Amino acid sequence: MARRAIDPSDGLIADIVGPWALEKHERLRKYIDAYRGARAMFLPPRGSGGAAFVDLFSGPGRSQRDDNGQFIDGSPLVAYRAALQSRTRFSDLHFNDIDADNVDALRQRIESLGGAAHFYNESAEKAVERVAYALDPSGLHFAFLDPYNLENLPFSIIQRLAKLPRMDMLIHVSVFDLQRNLRRYLDDGRVLDAFMPGWRDAVDPNRVDQAVRTDLLHYWLGLIRRLGTSPAEGIELVSATGGQRLYWLVFVSANELGRKLWGDISNVHVQGRLF
Numbered sequence: 001m002a003r004r005a006i007d008p009s010d011g012l013i014a015d016i017v018g019p020w021a022l023e024k025h026e027r028l029r030k031y032i033d034a035y036r037g038a039r040a041m042f043l044p045p046r047g048s049g050g051a052a053f054v055d056l057f058s059g060p061g062r063s064q065r066d067d068n069g070q071f072i073d074g075s076p077l078v079a080y081r082a083a084l085q086s087r088t089r090f091s092d093l094h095f096n097d098i099d100a101d102n103v104d105a106l107r108q109r110i111e112s113l114g115g116a117a118h119f120y121n122e123s124a125e126k127a128v129e130r131v132a133y134a135l136d137p138s139g140l141h142f143a144f145l146d147p148y149n150l151e152n153l154p155f156s157i158i159q160r161l162a163k164l165p166r167m168d169m170l171i172h173v174s175v176f177d178l179q180r181n182l183r184r185y186l187d188d189g190r191v192l193d194a195f196m197p198g199w200r201d202a203v204d205p206n207r208v209d210q211a212v213r214t215d216l217l218h219y220w221l222g223l224i225r226r227l228g229t230s231p232a233e234g235i236e237l238v239s240a241t242g243g244q245r246l247y248w249l250v251f252v253s254a255n256e257l258g259r260k261l262w263g264d265i266s267n268v269h270v271q272g273r274l275f
């Protein structure tokens, strides 16, 4: 289980995170602001279909930085406030976390901001079915996928979301997990079978670690592209303060405007590239 703190501002639980979480949230905030015009086209009075935000690994809504102790918003609150500030709210919010205490804390936080949301307390793999079913296929929706590790992000989740015609996704992939557990994942195979089905026929595990990692990630991006409507673009390295590679942010959108907006954002303060 993740380390926890109590946020003195509301007495509710918070995650402990590294400072690089700020960059992840900054990109999320910027994208939500950047596509406000597109969102408005699917909201009354201009349109219908809705514009939902989906966070399948939501956490409790607040975190404490492990470097300076500061409390910061988690992705659900970042997204909620960003939409509010852009004057183009989401039509619906869908938050899921496998941890019931996180869901409970987040529910209280959203309520205290005057918001309303759908809350789920299951594995993301299960929740995605109910969430996708609840979304209007004629809307423009946005999902943030932020698991701790590859194991929690089976490809079936991306596949299910990509069935919706206008579903943008921002996926936070733990490179650290792949780096640390590469040989174990290759030997056992089950995590990679779920994360990137078919990898055994596409990747040679006998190459050096770094090459295998790159091959695996290429293969995974290829799988996403093969979903047809959702080419993966805008890969962004999020590095820790020491320059260590920890995460990638991968943006997936079927929509040219979405990819352009993300391109504009991801080019600001780029610290490195995946390949």
Ligand SMILES: C[S@@+](CC[C@H](N)C(=O)[O-])C[C@H]1O[C@@H](n2cnc3c(N)ncnc32)[C@H](O)[C@@H]1O
Binding pocket: 056, 057, 058, 059, 060, 061, 062, 063, 073, 074, 075, 076, 096, 097, 098, 099, 102, 122, 123, 124, 125, 146, 147, 148, 152
């Ligand atoms: C990286 S944290 C999320 C942080 C949050 N998105 C933020 O930016 O504030 C990952 C979360 O996923 C939850 N989790 C772990 N396994 C899960 C699973 N299989 N399905 C759904 N949630 C899961 C954990 O309880 C944890 O809150």
